[in-house]
Amino acid sequence: MNNGKRQHPAAIFISFLSNLKELIITFIAVFIFGQTTMEIGGIPFTWIVITLILVVSLFSGWYRWFTLRYELVGKELQIRRGIIIKKNRYIRQERVQSIDVNAKLVQRIFGLVELRIETAGGGGEPEFRLIALTKEEAQRIRNELLVPETSSINVETEETEQSSEEVSTPETAEEGVEEERSEEDLDEKRWDLGWGRLIVAAMTSSSIGFIALLLAVIVSQIPEFLPEAWVLETFDFIIQSGFMFLVSLVLSVLLFAWAISILRFSLKYGYFHVIKSGRDLNIRRGVIETRHLTLSTDRITAVRIIHPLLRAPFGYVSVYVESAGGGSKDEDLSTLLIPICKKDELPAVLGMLIPEYAVDPTYESIPARSYFRYAIRLALPYTIVAGVFTWIVPFGWLTLFVIPILLFWAYMQYKDAGIGYSETQLWLRSRQLAVSEVLVAKRRIQAFDVRRSPIQRWRGLSTVEVSVLSTLSGKSFALHDTSKQKGWECLGWYSYQYQRNN
Missing domain, CATH: 2.30.29 (PH-domain like)
Structure with missing residues (x-):
């Protein structure tokens, strides 16, 4: 590998913000439990700790950007990291499971995207990310590393033959039928979530509890920054207003948390649609922060149909797929294929996207x-x-x-x-x-x-x-x-x- 390329310098700032996001619990703990009168040189000790955290996070972002270089050599992505301890990693095309192109808000400000590559057999590092690439560069890497359908079929066939030898025999002919069937239709098919179903899904999202708890923590810390007289007067007013006022106040907080939950879900899953092209599923979503995941149906290992508590009475379900690559942490390392749809519509939707799982199970x-x-x-x-x-x-x-x-x-x-x-x-x-x-x-x-x-x-x-x-x-x-x-x-x-x- 020669010198290779560095990411866009905005990677420093993006990495810095990512570090701060991971440390949000630490900051909350410092504000809640770290209040102290101790000072060093007239500066409160709490602010010294916070400043050190910010400086270390910024340096960490710079170090990652400066020491990471990559180069695309044919059908192989070569990565080099480190100064004292140098580490080289090669990602070959045939080991790529999925490629995810994201554009979060901070990346969109700079006109950049994030490229995430899931690999097979990666040991402790099944995932690799480049967090600040131009759209053209990300597309170039994606086009080179995304295994063509013919290659995908060959890889899957080899894996199937090996597993057939271990398990049984009549399955070989059956799997051959499945492969032929999957090649029959290479036309593009599209499923859109639509704004109507998006609003229903947002209104029945389960994140309202977390948001309400977060609001309660924030409100509990407001008195620390207000004059004591104001706090006492407000407390006396709430006590004198009676029980119904207190109930109304709690309901108002829950209603506000519900509104935030609806907005958050709508921004995250707005414009959600799935395009099936041959054996590939292209999943796109996001209003402000966009995500584009390409997942081969050959990699799907299981399908989960979830009947959420708030949606099940209205006949709505959600569908997740388990696959060798493509999962995200906020979806329990699965991939959300269908955020919400009617139960009676599900066979038709699955028949269009993943026909193998368009069944009516009996239990x-x-x-x-x-x-x-x-x-x-x-x-x-x-x-x-x-x-x-x-x-x-x-x-x-x-x-x-x-x-x-x-x-x-x-x-x-x-x-x-x-x-x-x-x-x-x-x-x-x-x-x-x-x-x-x-x-x-x-x-x-x-x-x-x-x-x-x-x-x-x-x-x-x-x-x-x-x-x-x-x-x-x-x-x-x-x-x-x-x-x-x-x-x-x-x-x-x-x-x-x-x-x-x-």
Whole structure:
């Protein structure tokens, strides 16, 4: 590698702001718990600490920009970092899983974009980012490293043949049929979220709780910066205004948090659309901060259909895909494919984007004796804590009223749990807060486990767990306390060498 290129100098400022974002909790802790009268040279100690943090963050941004160089050599991206300890990394085209082009607000100010590359077999570094590139440079790298469809097919075919030798035999012909089917239609197809569904999704977003908590923390610190007389007068006014005024004040804060949540969601997922071109899914979103992700359908290992609490009564669901690359931290390392759509529209939408998963799964419920274990798992730890509170805290017995709610929720989890399979797919359904359906293609399963604890053996139950390849390493999905017979039946469905041994 020669000298290579550095990123745009704006990378220093972008990295500096990114560091500050990661340190926001530290700043809040300093303001809340770090108030002190200690001074050094007449300067408050708190402000000295904050200044040091800012200086170190700025230097860190400069150091990353100065020491990182990259060069595109044919179909390989070569990266060099460090001064004292030098590190070289080569990213070859065939190892690229997905390429994500983002343009956050600060990058758009400078007319730049961020390029994120997900790779396979990257060990501790499956992801590489260049945070300040021109659009033309990012497009050039993307065009060179994004594996063409023919190459993608060949890579996937090799992986499939290897897994076929390990698992079974009739699958080879079936997979060949799937490959031919996926090549049939190379025309572009498009699905748009639309502003109507966007507003519905924003109004039912679950982030209102976090925003309300953040507002409460901010409001609690305002008195620290106001004259004490003002604080006392305001406090007396609230007390004298009565209970209804206090309730109205709380509702106003929640309404304000809801409005912020709607605005935040709308800006993040505005203009959301998915374009399927051949075997590639191009996912675009964002009003101020834009994101463009290109994901091959060959890399999708599982589909999750989520029924959120606030949306399920209206028949709305969301769809996430698990894939070897492309996931984001705010989406639990998954990729959001469909933010919101009607449940009855889902087969048509999936048939257009990922036909392999356009199915109508049927589930077998878990046995009635499983409810006892669901109730114990959910309610027993809280019951012990509530018992201690009842013993040592005045009016602690009030905490016991939560136990019936937990028992009811355990019943909901038990009723929604189910498992099913077809010749080519396994289906799992469970509930934590929202109901989650997981559709896994048989050929994508990395590991299949059936576990039985001593209590499960006594009750004739088992836990079924499957693992698939995901963004960093892998993800597992489990259904707890199905019948013993169903567990063995599903294991036999997966493994042709299976021999019953209990």
